[in-house]
Amino acid sequence: MTASLPTTALQLRSLISADGVLELSLHDVPVPTPADDEVLIRVEATPINPSDIGNLFGAADLATARVSGSAERPVVRAHVPPALMKAMAGRLGQSMPAGNEGAGTVVAAGASAAAQALLGRRVAAIGGAMYAQYRAVKLDACLPLPAGASAAQGASCFVNPLTALGMVETMKREGHAALVHTAAASNLGQMLNRICLKDGIGLVNIVRKPEQVALLRGQGAQQVCDMSAPDFEDRLTDALAATGATIGFDATGGGRLGGQILACMEAALLRKSTEYNRYGTNTLKQVYLYGSLDVGPTEFRRNFGMAWAMGGWLLFPFLGRLGAERAQALKQRVADELTTTFASHYSHEVSLPGMLGADAVAAYGRRATGQKFLVRP
Amino acid sequence: MTASLPTTALQLRSLISADGVLELSLHDVPVPTPADDEVLIRVEATPINPSDIGNLFGAADLATARVSGSAERPVVRAHVPPALMKAMAGRLGQSMPAGNEGAGTVVAAGASAAAQALLGRRVAAIGGAMYAQYRAVKLDACLPLPAGASAAQGASCFVNPLTALGMVETMKREGHAALVHTAAASNLGQMLNRICLKDGIGLVNIVRKPEQVALLRGQGAQQVCDMSAPDFEDRLTDALAATGATIGFDATGGGRLGGQILACMEAALLRKSTEYNRYGTNTLKQVYLYGSLDVGPTEFRRNFGMAWAMGGWLLFPFLGRLGAERAQALKQRVADELTTTFASHYSHEVSLPGMLGADAVAAYGRRATGQKFLVRP
Numbered sequence: 160m161t162a163s164l165p166t167t168a169l170q171l172r173s174l175i176s177a178d179g180v181l182e183l184s185l186h187d188v189p190v191p192t193p194a195d196d197e198v199l200i201r202v203e204a205t206p207i208n209p210s211d212i213g214n215l216f217g218a219a220d221l222a223t224a225r226v227s228g229s230a231e232r233p234v235v236r237a238h239v240p241p242a243l244m245k246a247m248a249g250r251l252g253q254s255m256p257a258g259n260e261g262a263g264t265v266v267a268a269g270a271s272a273a274a275q276a277l278l279g280r281r282v283a284a285i286g287g288a289m290y291a292q293y294r295a296v297k298l299d300a301c302l303p304l305p306a307g308a309s310a311a312q313g314a315s316c317f318v319n320p321l322t323a324l325g326m327v328e329t330m331k332r333e334g335h336a337a338l339v340h341t342a343a344a345s346n347l348g349q350m351l352n353r354i355c356l357k358d359g360i361g362l363v364n365i366v367r368k369p370e371q372v373a374l375l376r377g378q379g380a381q382q383v384c385d386m387s388a389p390d391f392e393d394r395l396t397d398a399l400a401a402t403g404a405t406i407g408f409d410a411t412g413g414g415r416l417g418g419q420i421l422a423c424m425e426a427a428l429l430r431k432s433t434e435y436n437r438y439g440t441n442t443l444k445q446v447y448l449y450g451s452l453d454v455g456p457t458e459f460r461r462n463f464g465m466a467w468a469m470g471g472w473l474l475f476p477f478l479g480r481l482g483a484e485r486a487q488a489l490k491q492r493v494a495d496e497l498t499t500t501f502a503s504h505y506s507h508e509v510s511l512p513g514m515l516g517a518d519a520v521a522a523y524g525r526r527a528t529g530q531k532f533l534v535r536p
Numbered sequence: 537m538t539a540s541l542p543t544t545a546l547q548l549r550s551l552i553s554a555d556g557v558l559e560l561s562l563h564d565v566p567v568p569t570p571a572d573d574e575v576l577i578r579v580e581a582t583p584i585n586p587s588d589i590g591n592l593f594g595a596a597d598l599a600t601a602r603v604s605g606s607a608e609r610p611v612v613r614a615h616v617p618p619a620l621m622k623a624m625a626g627r628l629g630q631s632m633p634a635g636n637e638g639a640g641t642v643v644a645a646g647a648s649a650a651a652q653a654l655l656g657r658r659v660a661a662i663g664g665a666m667y668a669q670y671r672a673v674k675l676d677a678c679l680p681l682p683a684g685a686s687a688a689q690g691a692s693c694f695v696n697p698l699t700a701l702g703m704v705e706t707m708k709r710e711g712h713a714a715l716v717h718t719a720a721a722s723n724l725g726q727m728l729n730r731i732c733l734k735d736g737i738g739l740v741n742i743v744r745k746p747e748q749v750a751l752l753r754g755q756g757a758q759q760v761c762d763m764s765a766p767d768f769e770d771r772l773t774d775a776l777a778a779t780g781a782t783i784g785f786d787a788t789g790g791g792r793l794g795g796q797i798l799a800c801m802e803a804a805l806l807r808k809s810t811e812y813n814r815y816g817t818n819t820l821k822q823v824y825l826y827g828s829l830d831v832g833p834t835e836f837r838r839n840f841g842m843a844w845a846m847g848g849w850l851l852f853p854f855l856g857r858l859g860a861e862r863a864q865a866l867k868q869r870v871a872d873e874l875t876t877t878f879a880s881h882y883s884h885e886v887s888l889p890g891m892l893g894a895d896a897v898a899a900y901g902r903r904a905t906g907q908k909f910l911v912r913p
Contacts, residue, residue: 214814253812435626436626451838457837458833461828466848471845
């Protein structure tokens with residue numbers, strides 16, 4: 160089986176030097192031999208997620224990006240602002256692979272029976288370094304795709320689907336009845352909307368533009384609030400009162416949105432309250448900041464009583480707390496509903512060299528809703 | 537027993553009218569007859585805590601306070617800024633008593649054996665309306681004082697001691713090894729320092745002035761960080777690294793301090809970390825905002841990875857979650873160590889009418905560390 164494999168293949172690397180220059184380039188690296196509990200995947204499709212962009216570019220300023228080298232071996236260079244170099248200290252001088260997830264065909268397998276059983280199967284995988292032509296991964300980082308599923312359909316099996324399911328799971332485990340999501344018109348947001356519609360869970364979708372309201376309503380969403388509307392806070396309070404949502408997941412991170420959500424939750428609760436309490440209602444209002452689309456500071460006025468919490472939310476530590484059995488159940492649901500609930504949509508397809516083109520970098524670097532790249536190594 | 541009691545006695549009331557005028561005044565109210573599970577306390581000492589000031593004045597601007605009436609029946613009036621009236625909606629037109637806690641002698645008791653057993657005893661009590669000459673309270677809101685303890689010694693048995701013990705209890709229950717406290721030179725802060733020294737718990741004290749560093753060091757504190765020092769963040773990081781503190785309790789609420797504590801916790805953890813992770817360390821860093829000495833917005837830069845949480849912390853909901861048995865154990869410790877660990881210090885003593893004097897209002901209204909009033913009804 161391994162006789163037909165090349166000895167080396169392409170892998171994308173990201174390097175930040177001590178003098179603040181970021182460099183993305185393609186390298187010929189040995190095609191690995193899988194260990195007993197591993198399989199070797201020929202990577203056929205891998206998405207560019209916001210979390211990948213953070214790994215690829217670190218704190219570099221994309222406005223300074225320049226492409227050199229050949230069409231087959233382009234090199235992207237950009238500069239990290241000196242003020243942000245401190246945060247990069249941990250990765251300076253390390254040539255790092257990237258690409259959280261992807262899908263492809265198992266072309267070699269380790270000695271274990273479980274590994275051998277996947278030979279020839281199409282699988283999705285998580286675990287980094289997927290911006291490459293070949294990648295050896297452990298069995299527990301693989302998800303066998305249903306028969307007939309394409310690599311493109313399976314490429315985004317993990318990050319967005321498990322994040323959306325993880326939000327619903329967090330809501331249930333922490334005792335809330337419904338939830339709020341921001342940047343709700345994203346691939347992730349549309350997926351969460353489909354989960355909530357299917358499972359009968361109340362969801363308040365917060366979007367940034369009127370056309371995104373139409374998009375989500377067209378997909379059956381019942382509560383959609385447009386931040387650009389002058390009566391946004393009143394409409395959000397109405398939606399929170401209607402659903403009873405007391406937990407929110409905010410992709411923007413910076414600015415005032417997290418605090419606005421807490422304040423509107425408290426206002427919605429006070430509509431039903433008859434007794435004055437200067438410390439506010441006793442109902443815990445929770446907002447998790449899971450992204451950082453707005454990299455500026457977070458600010459809030461604490462006009463929501465004392466029963467509130469804000470915090471970071473990150474998928475993999477959450478899955479760890481969840482335990483292997485429940486995490487596996489979530490993954491199985493993704494496989495079962497791959498082409499319906501968990502369908503992803505891509506606006507562009509590129510090769511590995513194409514990923515390092517000036518236009519491509521400028522496009523996915525904006526992290527704009529509706530601009531989603533799929534890499535075909 | 538009740539034959540010697542007056543039929544009416546003084547009680548302080550706070551009222552905010554719909555047109556934004558706050559009024560504090562003294563009223564003759566009937567001396568209550570205790571129910572079966574209640575005792576009637578002749579209130580002999582009751583403190584003015586920051587939480588009491590919030591109840592007394594609401595959102596009124598103390599700079600507008602004017603005193604009228606007689607020396608025996610003064611009336612304080614102040615104006616609530618129109619922008620803050622919305623937050624007062626729940627209490628408009630309600631004449632409210634105030635005073636969270638206090639101590640005195642049980643002068644009448646309900647029919648139950650447990651109530652009768654307290655007759656003649658000196659007790660501390662919690663439950664509001666203590667700015668009065670007599671107050672009937674339920675038995676479970678009482679704490680019998682040790683023999684020989686004065687009312688002044690017992691007046692602050694609940695709010696500060698249980699808050700300080702509650703912080704340590706929260707630290708343990710949430711799996712942290714040591715803690716941080718701001719406004720650490722306050723009565724509460726000195727108490728927390730004594731608890732931590734006695735129990736061998738690491739404590740990082742954050743104060744605002746060099747003389748407060750000297751005060752706490754004089755009381756044996758090992759880690760004291762002065763916010764006014766130019767190298768505050770470096771020294772705080774050192775102290776956090778030395779103690780391993782990953783939970784903090786912040787009395788200021790507004791401004792950047794909560795976020796600074798989280799950032800310095802992360803910096804202290806990174807000193808021991810060898811592996812780069814762009815999401816930061818996996819150790820949860822927690823800051824609770826339990827006060828609002830700075831009423832401005834809270835702001836932070838999220839420069840502390842993804843494993844962080846911030847939230848409100850309030851004593852009575854916490855005691856509720858703790859359960860009756862453990863809460864009682866904390867109360868018993870307060871009684872046992874009343875004149876040592878839990879000793880309070882007062883800078884001023886006033887009568888009920890004296891509490892409504894212009895100088896007194898101006899002094900305790902500043903909420904300054906070291907200015908603490910005891911009321912003698």
